[in-house]
Amino acid sequence: MGGSSSPCASCKLLRRRCTKDCIFAPYFPPNEPHKFAIVHKVFGASNISKMLQELPIQQRADAVNSLVYEANARMKDPVYGCVGAISFLQNQISQLEMQLAMAQAEILCIQMQNNNNNLCEIQINNNDNNL
């Protein structure tokens, strides 16, 4: 129960007594049953419990959020999960890097053209003055 009136979502799903020192209770409240169900399906309650126990209390909420995110990704894409998202983002980075390199090359090119034109103009002006 983690001190509250009803057992946490984890203990409810696992059909066990929710004690006041339940490791899941602070992160899996009874009104969000799906959140625990999904991480349990992907990682297993025992593994999640072990992972949380190995972390300091102040990092556990972040760890639970990232596990829920990862489990959702695995449900949506059972073959690639989060790794599919990583691959997609890496491709996007490659494309942006290429576009940026092209834009920077274009800037250089325009600047060089301008310098040449200015040089050309100076030469024409000099020639005009020498006539």
Place this chain on the structure above:
Amino acid sequence: MGGSSSPCASCKLLRRRCTKDCIFAPYFPPNEPHKFAIVHKVFGASNISKMLQELPIQQRADAVNSLVYEANARMKDPVYGCVGAISFLQNQISQLEMQLAMAQAEILCIQMQNNNNNLCEIQINNNDNNL
């Protein structure tokens, strides 16, 4: 054994008989014990077996590779795992998008300056001719 002489890495770790239809054997050969150990620690053998069973055979190798990648990421970063990498890549994309927008603005700015200069030159030339 998956038909080979020694049990696969999974059956060896789980201390069970490796039959010729073992679901793990094609992806966890005995010479790579660490590969199974790490996914077992993060996802649990039972969950991995279920996930593989739900996939067509031709997608299972990719699924195993992505699970190994995800499990390695969770070992390296027990709080954020793969989600840490996603967050890092998303920040990189934001920075690149900003740099690209700045470069494109610079190109526009130079082009507008050039157009103005050309217009100015044309007007000067016209004025010269009218003298």
